[in-house]
Amino acid sequence: MDLFKVFSSKSSSKDMAKERLKLILIHDRANISPELLNSIKEDILQVISKYFEIDNGEIDVKMTKLEEIPGESPALIASIPIKKMKEAR
Secondary structure: OOHHHHHOOOOOHHHHHHHHHHHHHHHHHHOOOHHHHHHHHHHHHHHHHOOEEEOHHHOEEEEEEEOOOOOOEEEEEEEOOEEEEOOOO
């Protein structure tokens, strides 16, 4: 066991490459092109922006898998930091 790895919060390049490869495989299995994923992201942001002021610099939308569902079904994960709620119209 590497004692320095226990206290380090950085992930190794190997781990990052492994995670990226998993995301690519999930995209392929879900048959979703990067263009379609980007279009979905824009639609989601348009709707959420009606109700919340969001931080555009920290948005992360990606495909992943749900391990709790048999067959490892793809799932859309969106992390959208909200600055504040907009006034009711």
